[in-house]
Amino acid sequence: MKPATIAAALLLILGVVPAQQPVPAPFDPDWVKPFPPFRVIGNIYWVGTWDLSSYLITTSEGHILINSGLRETVPQILQGIEILGFKISDVKLLLATHAHFDHVAGLAELKKRTNAKIVLSRAEAELFKSGGKSDFLFGNSPKAYFETAPVDRTLADGEKITLGGTTLTAHLHPGHTKGATSFTTRVRESGKTYRVGIVNMGSINDGVTVTGMPGFPDIEAAYRKTFRDQKALDLDIFLASHAGQFNLHRKYQPGNRYDPERFVDPAGYRAAVARMEASFLAALAKERTKK
Ligand SMILES: [Zn+2]
Numbered sequence: 092m093k094p095a096t097i098a099a100a101l102l103l104i105l106g107v108v109p110a111q112q113p114v115p116a117p118f119d120p121d122w123v124k125p126f127p128p129f130r131v132i133g134n135i136y137w138v139g140t141w142d143l144s145s146y147l148i149t150t151s152e153g154h155i156l157i158n159s160g161l162r163e164t165v166p167q168i169l170q171g172i173e174i175l176g177f178k179i180s181d182v183k184l185l186l187a188t189h190a191h192f193d194h195v196a197g198l199a200e201l202k203k204r205t206n207a208k209i210v211l212s213r214a215e216a217e218l219f220k221s222g223g224k225s226d227f228l229f230g231n232s233p234k235a236y237f238e239t240a241p242v243d244r245t246l247a248d249g250e251k252i253t254l255g256g257t258t259l260t261a262h263l264h265p266g267h268t269k270g271a272t273s274f275t276t277r278v279r280e281s282g283k284t285y286r287v288g289i290v291n292m293g294s295i296n297d298g299v300t301v302t303g304m305p306g307f308p309d310i311e312a313a314y315r316k317t318f319r320d321q322k323a324l325d326l327d328i329f330l331a332s333h334a335g336q337f338n339l340h341r342k343y344q345p346g347n348r349y350d351p352e353r354f355v356d357p358a359g360y361r362a363a364v365a366r367m368e369a370s371f372l373a374a375l376a377k378e379r380t381k382k
Contacts, residue, residue, distance in 0.1 A: 119142065121140070121141045121142035121334075121335075122140060122141075122142055122143050122160070122161060122164070122193055123140060123161065123163055123164055124140055124141035124142070125140060125141070125167055126139065126140055126141045126334075126345070127171075127174070127345045128147075128171035128172070128174050128175050129343065129345070129347075129349075130175075130349050131146070131328075131330065131353075131354055132278050132280060132285060132287065132328055132351045132353075132354060133278035133279070133280045133285070133351070134148055134149045134150065134257060134278065135147070135148050135276075135278065135287065135330075136148075136149070136171075136175055137171075137339075138156075138167075138168045138171035138172055138175070139158070139160060139164075139168070139171075139334070140160060140164050140167055141334065141340075142333050142334045142335055143158070143160040143161070143164060143193055143194070143332075143333065143334075144157075144158055144188075144289075144330065144331065144332050144333060144334060145157065145158045145159065145160055145164075145168050145171075146158065146289055146330065147171075147172055147175070147177065147182075148257060148259070148276075149177060149181075150254050150255025150256060150257045151255040151256060152183070152254055152255030152256075153181045153182065153183035153184075153254060153255065154172075154177060154181050154182045154183060154184075154254075155182075155183070155184045155186060155252075155254055155257070155259065156168070156182050156184070156185050156186070156201065156205075156207070157186045157187065157188065157274060157289055158186075158187050158188055158194045158195070158332065159185065159187065159194065159195055159196065159197030159198040159200075159201050160193065160194065160196070160197050161192065161193060161196045161197055162196045162197050162200060162237065162238065163197075164197060165197040165200045165201055165204075168197070168201070169201075169204065179204060179205055180205065180206075182201070182205040182207045183205075183207050183208065183254060184207055184208055184210055184252065184254060185198055185201055185202060185205070185207045185208065185209045185210065186210050186211070186252075186259075186272075186274065187211055187215065187219075187272070188271065188272055188273065188274070188289065188290075188291040188332045189215060189267055189268045189270070189271040189272065189291055189332065190211065190215045190218040190219040190223070190226075190268060190270070191223070191226070191229070191235065191268065192223055192235050192236070192237045194332060195219055195237060196237035196238070198219070198240060199237075199238040199239060199240040200238070202240045203240075208243035208244060209240060209241070209242050209243050209244075210242075210243060210244045210245070210246060210252060211242055211245060211246065211270070211272070212245065212246045212247075212248075212261060212263055212270035212271075212272045213245045213246070213247065213270060214263075214265065214268070214269035214270025215268065215269070215270035215271070215272060216242040216245045216270070217269075217270070218268060218269065218270065219239060219240075219242060220239055220241075220242060221239070222236050222237055222238065222239040223235050223236040223237050224236060225306075226268070226306075227268075227269070227304050227305075227306030227307035227310075228296055228298055228299055228304070228306075230306065246261040246272065247261075247263075248261070248262065248263040249261070249262070257276060258276060258277075259274045259275070259276045260274065260275045260276070261273075261274060262274070262275065262320060262324070263316075264290070264291050264293065264316075264317040264320060264321060265313035265314075265316065265317060266293045266295075266310060266313040266314035266316075266317045266371075267291065267292070267293060267294055267295070267296070269307060269313070271291040271317075272291060273288060273289060273290040273291050273321075273324075274288070274289045275287065275288045275289075275324070275326070278328070278351075280351040281351055283351070285327045285328050285351065285355070286325060286326050286327045286328070287326070287327070287328040287330065288324060288326040288328065288329060288330065288360070289330045289331065289332075290321065290324075290326075290329065290330065290331050290332075290336075290337075290360070291331070291332050292331055292332065292336050292363060292364070292367050293314055293317045293318060293321070293364075293367045293368070293371060294336075294367060294370075295314075295370060295371060295374060299374075300378055301314060301371060301374045301375050301378065302375065302378045302379065311375065314371050318364065318367070318368040318371065321364045322361075322364055322368075325357070326357055326360050327355050327357060328354045328355055328356070329354065329356045329357070329359055329360035329363070330354065331363075336363060337354070337356070337359065337360075337363065338356075338359065342354060342356070
């Protein structure tokens, strides 16, 4: 049993939390632990923390930032952008892979600091505008709430976003949330074209029933769509919402020289998707035998 599970069990015994209320993942110290910014490939840079991904994509017409991390980690992101030699005021678009607090709680503050436009998938825009309160799992957990801000543009499945010669394609990969989104793009580097994916993995939070939730009756179909689409996605460069999901720390240590091949890992991507799908199918089978 994980310490968090023991703590949750104790709280249950003490009657502090009602049995059915899902509790957001414990605040992971790796979420706030600093990590030096670095160039991933081409015009894509890491400005996140040790574990929370934030990607800066630079263009001649301004920059795109994907994922804000927590409210507490915004200063690290802003500092990272400056250390890399870019201007905070040049950030024009703020995107996110999904609207849980560990990826969007800093968006409102970043919007104030940059005046950039917030762009989210339609379903994620709803969740973001509710400040986390409309989440099918964490909606009654104030610890998972965050400051919200107006959403300037929403994205449909397959829609493209273009800025300064860079085009990102939004892929709806729901399940983890209703509007979870992955982004793909192509980077031309040293005479080669790399297919890059910033993928929102189909992980399942504690407390989720994949056969259906009151606030997300078609969650099973959502996860199935995600695994089907992710298995069909051919990537060279595998990036994700959390560093641990694509083994950043095994592939890169601070000070390593820039190498466009460093994050090339199509096999690692396929294995990560297969692991997530296996967990989903196992959860599904377990729930069905209980019924
Ligand atoms: Zn999440």
